[in-house]
Amino acid sequence: MGGYIIRRLLLIIPTLFLVTITVFLLVRLIPGDVVDLMVGEQPGTAFGDKLSRAEIRHAMGLDAPAYVQYGRWLLGVFTRGDLGRSLWSNRPVVELIIEKFPVSMELGLIAIVTGLLIALPIGVYSAMRQDTPGDYLGRSLAIACISVPSFWLGTMVVVFPSVWWGWSPPLDYVPFFENPIANLRMFIIPGVILGMVMSGTSMRMTRTMMLEVLRQDYIRTAWAKGVNERIVILRHALRNALIPVVTIIGLQLPVLIGGSVILEQIFSLPGMGLLLLKVISMRDYTALSGINLIMAFLVLIINLGVDLTYGYLDPRVHYR
Amino acid sequence: MSEITDRPSGAAAQPKRHSFLVDVIIRLVKEKPLGAVGGAIVLAMFITGISADFLAPRDRNLISLPDQLSPPSAQYPLGTDNLGRDLLSRIIFGARISMIVGLAASGLSVLTAATIGVVSGFLGGKFDIVVQRFVDAWMCFPWLFIVLSVMSLLGPGLLQVIIVLGLLSGINSSRVVRGAVIGIKENVYVEAARAIGCPTRRILARHIFPNVTAPIIILFTVAMGAMILAEATLSFLGFGIPPPEPSWGGMLSGAGRVYMLTAPWLAIWPGLALSVAVFSINMFGDALRDILDPRLRGGLGRYSKAKAQRAKKIRR
Numbered sequence: 213m214g215g216y217i218i219r220r221l222l223l224i225i226p227t228l229f230l231v232t233i234t235v236f237l238l239v240r241l242i243p244g245d246v247v248d249l250m251v252g253e254q255p256g257t258a259f260g261d262k263l264s265r266a267e268i269r270h271a272m273g274l275d276a277p278a279y280v281q282y283g284r285w286l287l288g289v290f291t292r293g294d295l296g297r298s299l300w301s302n303r304p305v306v307e308l309i310i311e312k313f314p315v316s317m318e319l320g321l322i323a324i325v326t327g328l329l330i331a332l333p334i335g336v337y338s339a340m341r342q343d344t345p346g347d348y349l350g351r352s353l354a355i356a357c358i359s360v361p362s363f364w365l366g367t368m369v370v371v372f373p374s375v376w377w378g379w380s381p382p383l384d385y386v387p388f389f390e391n392p393i394a395n396l397r398m399f400i401i402p403g404v405i406l407g408m409v410m411s412g413t414s415m416r417m418t419r420t421m422m423l424e425v426l427r428q429d430y431i432r433t434a435w436a437k438g439v440n441e442r443i444v445i446l447r448h449a450l451r452n453a454l455i456p457v458v459t460i461i462g463l464q465l466p467v468l469i470g471g472s473v474i475l476e477q478i479f480s481l482p483g484m485g486l487l488l489l490k491v492i493s494m495r496d497y498t499a500l501s502g503i504n505l506i507m508a509f510l511v512l513i514i515n516l517g518v519d520l521t522y523g524y525l526d527p528r529v530h531y532r
Numbered sequence: 533m534s535e536i537t538d539r540p541s542g543a544a545a546q547p548k549r550h551s552f553l554v555d556v557i558i559r560l561v562k563e564k565p566l567g568a569v570g571g572a573i574v575l576a577m578f579i580t581g582i583s584a585d586f587l588a589p590r591d592r593n594l595i596s597l598p599d600q601l602s603p604p605s606a607q608y609p610l611g612t613d614n615l616g617r618d619l620l621s622r623i624i625f626g627a628r629i630s631m632i633v634g635l636a637a638s639g640l641s642v643l644t645a646a647t648i649g650v651v652s653g654f655l656g657g658k659f660d661i662v663v664q665r666f667v668d669a670w671m672c673f674p675w676l677f678i679v680l681s682v683m684s685l686l687g688p689g690l691l692q693v694i695i696v697l698g699l700l701s702g703i704n705s706s707r708v709v710r711g712a713v714i715g716i717k718e719n720v721y722v723e724a725a726r727a728i729g730c731p732t733r734r735i736l737a738r739h740i741f742p743n744v745t746a747p748i749i750i751l752f753t754v755a756m757g758a759m760i761l762a763e764a765t766l767s768f769l770g771f772g773i774p775p776p777e778p779s780w781g782g783m784l785s786g787a788g789r790v791y792m793l794t795a796p797w798l799a800i801w802p803g804l805a806l807s808v809a810v811f812s813i814n815m816f817g818d819a820l821r822d823i824l825d826p827r828l829r830g831g832l833g834r835y836s837k838a839k840a841q842r843a844k845k846i847r848r
Binding site: 359364371469470500503504 | 793
């Protein structure tokens with residue numbers, strides 16, 4: 213087990229290395245010069261307008277050759293966990309991310325939980341009643357969840373209750389530890405919408421896996437010895453069907469993160485998504501690469517975690 | 533597949549042979565009516581997109597300030613937006629944008645996926661390992677983050693949207709093609725072809741590629757829904773199709789958002805058109821997948837109604 217984790221962590225390194233190159237190149241490919249933008253649009257923000265462009269460039273390390281810059285950046289990232297400073301606010305990027313991260317995580321957790329609460333019962337029901345009207349309804353619902361865009365659902369929730377009943381979702385962010393109830397009231401709607409969007413794929417996966425498990429010999433044995441349906445489904449079938457469903461949750465993480473960008477914007481939740489949009493509109497490329505790097509790293513680590521939960525869910529899996 | 537087992541053995545059992553396409557359409561209508569309905573809606577959307585110039589009652593970008601925010605009426609069936617532009621005409625032209633993005637981006641996606649997948653899967657070895665690490669690296673970026681970052685560099689525009697979405701999704705789905713190629717490569721006929729001295733180019737073209745067309749067609753339909761949705765999302769966030777041009781996603785954002793509380797029809801129609809279109813494509817793609825590739829079907833066998841009923845009887 214320990215050896216497996218170490219080997220998986222080692223495999224992450226080349227991938228992460230390529231991620232850093234991609235992120236770094238992304239920043240290098242900007243048309244136009246960051247320094248021109250800074251001097252032109254917001255004199256005196258980061259370094260004071262007394263400095264000449266050459267001096268700014270030198271202070272930011274932009275006068276060195278690209279590979280030297282990459283080396284410096286990489287060294288900073290790996291030795292000190294330093295992602296550089298935001299070009300506009302001059303605050304460390306790590307600090308910005310730590311500040312915004314909990315908001316996105318809360319949204320993501322609510323989404324995953326509601327997603328599963330929707331997906332599992334419907335997926336199981338669909339499989340138990342394969343090719344009945346109930347199954348067709350369940351499958352169509354799953355495809356609908358994949359197809360309906362979250363930004364439309366979000367917009368409708370903002371517009372219609374307000375038109376009909378004069379109620380609108382709260383838009384002033386309250387941290388969870390200050391006022392949990394007000395905080396949850398703010399998160400629950402975007403969380404549920406995001407959960408619905410996610411539930412489609414897991415619903416289909418649950419159904420497929422249940423169908424496969426339900427054909428197994430041990431299920432037939434269970435039926436034959438007269439175990440009641442609830443126990444056959446919950447204890448014999450679902451536990452075994454769940455394993456691949458967990459992977460899907462891991463694979464859907466990028467979808468989850470992407471969806472949170474949209475919902476954070478509609479419901480004005482100050483999380484990573486809103487930070488990303490702000491950073492892009494301000495052309496703050498250091499912060500942009502930092503956010504992308506952190507997100508990619510997170511996805512890699514969580515996928516590793518998902519693989520490891522296999523062993524817990526399925527004792528037959530051995531890590532070698 | 534009960535069809536095969538039910539069929540009496542003997543030469544007389546095969547009535548007449550259709551071409552592949554006709555056969556697929558007949559089976560679609562017979563076995564998957566919902567998928568066929570989806571396909572019909574997609575077709576209707578394409579026709580709308582192609583003939584938008586004739587179908588739209590008004591100029592999509594004609595600003596008519598006196599009529600601004602008028603509710604649905606005989607003159608404007610779906611109402612007007614904050615600049616008095618006819619919503620129906622804009623939605624009809626939105627179908628064109630979605631169609632172009634859907635077809636072009638998924639085309640590019642499939643092309644990329646096929647190229648990377650076939651080459652990487654067929655050559656294998658070190659080349660495959662290196663390429664797959666690149667694919668890994670791409671796949672672990674949350675797609676919206678990378679797409680937004682790249683779009684902010686390239687600037688908004690139809691061509692940029694198509695290229696960025698197509699390439700990104702192509703790299704991600706190359707895994708599917710690679711998997712299929714690795715399976716096919718091991719077949720005896722490939723070995724035979726090599727034994728009689730076929731050049732690699734010919735093996736790829738004549739033996740590998742025709743066998744991965746089913747997964748590729750499936751990838752294409754799956755990608756199309758995703759691409760249309762992705763374009764709408766990008767346009768919604770202001771990084772996709774630049775305004776005045778009506779994109780379904782863009783119509784839900786921008787200046788119009790402020791007026792949605794007084795003119796709720798602005799919020800309904802573009803989103804509804806988008807949802808119906810993507811839903812239909814996905815239903816169609818799903819049905820097509822069941823027909824073209826039995827291996828990808830949900831579950832390998834059937835937990836059939838008969839079996840379930842037997843089980844119920846036993847319990848009683």
